[in-house]
Amino acid sequence: MSSFAWFQDGVGYGAAELADWQDRVFVRGGMRHVFRTATEFLANSNQTARTVSIGAGSVFIGHPTGGGTWGWSSGETVAVPMPSNDNPRKDLVVAKLTTAASGGFNGLAIEVVKGVAAASPQVPQRPDNAAALLILDVPKATTTFTLTTVRTTGQYPDQAAFANGTTAIDWAGVLPSPAAFPVGFTLFDYGTNQTWTRAKSGDWFTTDPGPWQECRLVPVQAKSGVAVGVTGKLYVREDSTKWELSGQLSFSPATQMGQLVNPAMLPTFGVSRPTQNTYGATGQTYDAASGGVGRIALMTSGAIEFGGVDTVGNVYVNEQFSKSPWNT
Structure with missing residues (x-):
């Protein structure tokens, strides 16, 4: 000894x-x-x-x-x-x-x-x-x-x-390999304001959402052949447990899509893609001619899919998509 x-x-x-x-x-x-x-x-x-x-x-x-x-x-x-x-x-x-x-x-x-x-x-x-x-x-x-x-x-x-006793970096949202750190190690990214923990699974884990990033809007086409412009703002952020979407999309002219469309794309860098298409619901313009709820989804391709039954003018998005072993 x-x-x-x-x-x-x-x-x-x-x-x-x-x-x-x-x-x-x-x-x-x-x-x-x-x-x-x-x-x-x-x-x-x-x-x-x-x-x-x-x-x-x-x-x-x-x-x-x-x-x-x-x-x-x-x-x-x-x-x-x-x-x-x-x-x-x-x-x-x-x-x-x-x-x-x-x-x-x-x-x-x-x-x-x-x-x-x-x-x-x-x-x-x-x-x-x-x-x-x-x-x-x-x-x-x-x-x-x-x-x-x-x-x-x-x-x-x-x-x-060191940041208040925690090891800290600012690598523009990139993290070091977790293999170099012991289980339970805490790392603070002061560029994104997120605290990460090295999990037993061998991954970094956080419940602190990353910074909001703007999605790229894309013109769409209704089933009737009408070309529809897409304006507004749509933002996305994520942590280890979920993705969040927030914003408003405006379709011009307001029309009945008649099919699923992809009016936005996730940012090229900084936001992960689900491994399975992941669905939610969102509100849309409501009046005599327009329905109140549409379907919205994060696609494995990075597209943001939307579908509504009736005429669509504006879509109001404030949605969370949970992460699980099924889609991550």
């Missing part, structure tokens, strides 16, 4: 034990480098002076073989290297752990890793003991450059931030 206890009185410990303790205290799944908050090391550029000012910040730098070290910097202003006259270049701004032997001081340095100018330039490799902050796009033969923040936006999939 073997055992170990950390930081007991009268016992000596070294850097390796501290790094191991940090690894155990800050459970971060597949994330190696984690910023203290989502607003560490904020940046501003000065195009005239060709400099970038990086604000103060703290970051946990994970070691290649496990464990890690917290580092803090009060911030730094770094110079952007001059451009090539022949080709564009990409540079990388990093927060890098330093020691007295390697960098002249024990702490966290803000540095620019200069890339190689090329017709299709690549971002230079991030040092092992550093977290990436920004990518600098440096066009050829010009004094300007642009910044792209990469702290927690997915370009480096082993980087994240």
Whole structure:
């Protein structure tokens, strides 16, 4: 049998034990480098002076073989290297752990890793003991450059931030593979405002609806051959338990469709499709010539299907479609 206890009185410990303790205290799944908050090391550029000012910040730098070290910097202003006259270049701004032997001081340095100018330039490799902050796009033969923040936006999939104690990312609605995280791990997507839990099934699970996204409207044709325009707004969002549709569709001219039509399509990205056509009901214009209820469905193709018995002018949609093992 073997055992170990950390930081007991009268016992000596070294850097390796501290790094191991940090690894155990800050459970971060597949994330190696984690910023203290989502607003560490904020940046501003000065195009005239060709400099970038990086604000103060703290970051946990994970070691290649496990464990890690917290580092803090009060911030730094770094110079952007001059451009090539022949080709564009990409540079990388990093927060890098330093020691007295390697960098002249024990702490966290803000540095620019200069890339190689090329017709299709690549971002230079991030040092092992550093977290990436920004990518600098440096066009050829010009004094300007642009910044792209990469702290927690997915370009480096082993980087994240803490948000009120929860590991947080903003990967434009994309999530990391759940296989890299333990069951019960909580991940906050601060871009979509959703909290995800790694389920025992091996999937991410949330009951927080994602952001509303606008559906694409499509003209339709009645069974009689009449061409019918479709206007209005229709929005969709989803979580792990359901899809939601909300909005109004207006058909011009108002007509009796006589058949099922597809007046809208789900967004191309960001909303899943059911594996079985999934049906509901919705209200429509009601008067002497028009019926009150129509059928609406999410189709496996991404189409939104509608059918009504009588003349249809406006369709009012506020519908939930439950997810189940049958349709997901």
